[in-house]
Amino acid sequence: MNYLITGATGFIGRHLVALLLARGDSVNYLGRQRSRSMDSRAAFHCWNPGEMPPLSSVPRLDAVINLAGEPIAQRWNDEVKQRIYTSRVDGTRQLVSAIAGLKYKPRVLVSASAVGYYGDRGDEVLTEKSTAGSDFLAKVCVDWEREAMQARGSGVRVVTVRIAMVLGRDGGALKQMLIPFRLGLGGRFGNGRQWMSWIHVQDLARLLAYAADDESVSGALNGSSPGPVTNAQFTKALARALHRPAILPVPQFALKLALGEAAGFLLQSLRVMPEGTMQGGFRFDYPQLAEALRQIL
DSSP: OEEEEESTTSHHHHHHHHHHHHTTOEEEEEESSOOTTSOTTSEEEEOOBTBOOOGGGSOOOSEEEEOOOOOSSSOOOHHHHHHHHHHHHHHHHHHHHHHHTOSSOOSEEEEEEEGGGGOOOTTOEEOTTSOOOOSHHHHHHHHHHHHHHGGGGGTOEEEEEEEOEEEOTTSHHHHHHHHHHHTTOOOOBTTSOSEEOEEEHHHHHHHHHHHHHOTTOOEEEEESOSOOEEHHHHHHHHHHHHTOOOOOOBOHHHHHHHHGGGHHHHHOOOEEOOHHHHHTTOOOSOOSHHHHHHHHO
């Protein structure tokens, strides 16, 4: 298959590109400039975000996977929140418009979303059928998915993957946690009772490829392992994997002081289950946290 990937140079994108190339697919990626770290077999196409993606210069596509977006993990202010929203919602709208202008449309658009779609829900078990939340990130995800779904009007199958915290050694939240935990300075966030949903980066890359490949799959899929844990359980498991203590909790007020409004994202309780994902036949290589951390570390 011939793939186009936006956000290919990011943490998730790098793993996805490696997977696709390893199995013999062709990969194209968009960006401001060619990435020095990208595999030379992937074809680069220049794209300045804010402009229409130059899809007419790309060989006939079978699938588009949309991973582009401003990082969430930063201190928020009005400007940052606008970038988070615009990069996802407006960027997806432009991508869908570019797809609509192609003579030969790709068969499928797989567009990233996030489990933030559901908002802070306590102990409630959340599946793909659960309703959306009402906070900022939930609104971003709802609008993001709505723009992706517009591609159905061009006869394109659309899958939106609601991605949980992605675990891997070379990026994402875990990479940021490793230093304090290795120093014995790790600990739970707040009271530690909030649910954390997560997925191994290799499982996520496989899930994105599965969503593109399987013509029976459409709509929302939860990109989250079937083994969500509380924050306290997560920190204990990580400390155990590193053979370090986890005795220094991070108070809620300290998180809010450091990250402002973005601290709410770390304190949300999201007990997400990939019900629709697994019903479609996808199987996780790393369904439980201990085995995922063992493989990564």
